[in-house]
Amino acid sequence: xxxxxxxxxxxxxxxxxxxxxxxxxxxxxxxxxxxxxxxxxxxxxxxxxxxxxxxxxxxxxxxxxxxxxxxxxxxxxxxxxxxxxxxxxxxxxxxxxxxxxxxxxxxxxxxxxxxxxxxxxxxxxxxxxxxxxxxxxxxxxxxxxxxxxxxxxxxxxxxxxxxxxxxxxxxxxxxxxxxxxxxxxxxxxxxxxxxxxxxxxxxxxxxxxxxxxxxxxxxxxxxxxxxxxxxxxxxxxxxxxxxxxxxxxxxxxxxxxxxxxxxxxxxxxxxxxxxxxxxxxxxxxxxxxxxxxxxxxxxxxxxxxxxxxxxxxxxxxxxxxxxxxxxxxxxxxxxxxxxxxxxxxxxxxxxxxxxxxxxxxxxxxxxxxxxxx
Numbered sequence: 001x002x003x004x005x006x007x008x009x010x011x012x013x014x015x016x017x018x019x020x021x022x023x024x025x026x027x028x029x030x031x032x033x034x035x036x037x038x039x040x041x042x043x044x045x046x047x048x049x050x051x052x053x054x055x056x057x058x059x060x061x062x063x064x065x066x067x068x069x070x071x072x073x074x075x076x077x078x079x080x081x082x083x084x085x086x087x088x089x090x091x092x093x094x095x096x097x098x099x100x101x102x103x104x105x106x107x108x109x110x111x112x113x114x115x116x117x118x119x120x121x122x123x124x125x126x127x128x129x130x131x132x133x134x135x136x137x138x139x140x141x142x143x144x145x146x147x148x149x150x151x152x153x154x155x156x157x158x159x160x161x162x163x164x165x166x167x168x169x170x171x172x173x174x175x176x177x178x179x180x181x182x183x184x185x186x187x188x189x190x191x192x193x194x195x196x197x198x199x200x201x202x203x204x205x206x207x208x209x210x211x212x213x214x215x216x217x218x219x220x221x222x223x224x225x226x227x228x229x230x231x232x233x234x235x236x237x238x239x240x241x242x243x244x245x246x247x248x249x250x251x252x253x254x255x256x257x258x259x260x261x262x263x264x265x266x267x268x269x270x271x272x273x274x275x276x277x278x279x280x281x282x283x284x285x286x287x288x289x290x291x292x293x294x295x296x297x298x299x300x301x302x303x304x305x306x307x308x309x310x311x312x313x314x315x316x317x318x319x320x321x322x323x324x325x326x327x328x329x330x331x332x333x334x335x336x337x338x339x340x341x342x343x344x345x346x347x348x349x350x351x352x353x354x355x356x357x358x359x360x361x362x363x364x365x366x367x368x369x370x371x372x373x
Contacts, residue, residue, distance in 0.1 A: 003222070006221070009204060009207075009217065011109075012203060012204050013102065013341070014100055014103060014341050014342070015096050015202075017199050020066070020069075020327075023061065026188075027050050031049045034048070034049055034050075059195065059196065062327065064195075067080055068081050079183075079188060093125070093179040094135040096181075096199075096200075097178075097203065115140075115172075116174065117142075118137040118140075119159050119163060119166075119175070120146065121155035121333055123333055125150065128239060131148045140175075151227070151361060153299065153330075153357055154225075154363035156337050157366065160204065161365065164206060164220060173205055173207040176203065179201040180332045182196075183198065189252040190252060190257075196299075196330045197258070198331050200328060200338065202338060213372040213373040217371075218372055219369060226364045229361070230362045232260060233258075233259075233261075237256040272364060273358045291353060292346075292352060293319075294316065294321045294353065308321040322343035336357045344371075355369060
């Protein structure tokens with residue numbers, strides 16, 4: 001397969017918070033809250049305890065990194081404590097994005113003057129405006145332009161596609177960042193979801209496929225995107241909530257935080273993503289048995305195993321489909337990029353891999369990459 005590349009990935013970066021919560025710690029806090037709720041609501045159907053074993057069996061998650069641990073484990077709060085910053089201070093999301101971006105720039109040996117645009121692609125933005133991308137651009141000293149975009153857990157794949165488009169229209173290099181504060185839109189009073197998410201930021205630099213590639217460079221051979229509307233993963237919190245008199249964001253069954261119908265999502269998304277990747281490979285005349293690696297969205301271990309099996313026609317090894325969700329949990333758009341950032345060794349020049357993100361929308365993206373150097 002000798003197709004000319006659309007662009008190259010010149011470098012990636014990662015910001016990981018210093019605090020982590022184990023399943024055991026999370027369950028202890030959740031069960032204590034359940035006991036308090038049941039005692040205060042004797043006429044309601046009692047809520048059930050969770051367990052570390054249940055969480056790992058259901059998801060493959062053992063722990064998650066978070067920006068603030070104490071607020072989440074406080075049974076009177078059950079949410080992170082992230083004090084507001086003044087308008088003169090760098091915002092939290094921008095700080096995360098800047099840290100990951102500097103890591104990527106160092107890896108690619110690039111300076112701010114080498115980059116023409118910034119995309120901030122994430123499942124939630126800290127504010128509506130000014131754009132987070134523009135704040136990150138300013139903090140890094142990058143000239144040009146920046147914009148935000150949101151396609152939930154597929155945002156990184158969609159962001160890479162958008163970066164490729166900007167390259168095609170004249171940009172030399174595009175910085176794409178994925179700061180995800182997932183703990184802030186997770187309902188820690190929901191037994192079926194309280195364990196799912198963690199916080200992190202990734203960054204990717206996409207450049208023109210010309211000249212000598214850098215020391216760890218990957219050609220972007222092709223990209224493919226797909227969306228299908230579904231209410232099975234939803235977060236209804238938004239600016240119009242300000243107009244309502246019926247908002248209780250702390251309610252255990254609120255739809256103003258992350259909410260999903262897990263079994264329906266699994267049933268719908270697995271075949272959708274497997275067909276997307278398989279069709280994408282076929283249209284590029286790539287035999288799936290020659291794939292060296294699949295860096296899949298890190299939402300659920302069983303989901304990734306099923307998708308890899310459908311694409312490869314057999315079970316994938318841990319090397320072929322690396323897992324980071326055991327320690328990071330689901331980090332939305334960042335998950336596939338963490339896997340790519342940390343697990344791309346052992347692939348020779350010319351060998352092929354696929355980066356894929358998928359989630360709410362439904363949304364899914366496939367990015368075929370080939371090692372260049």
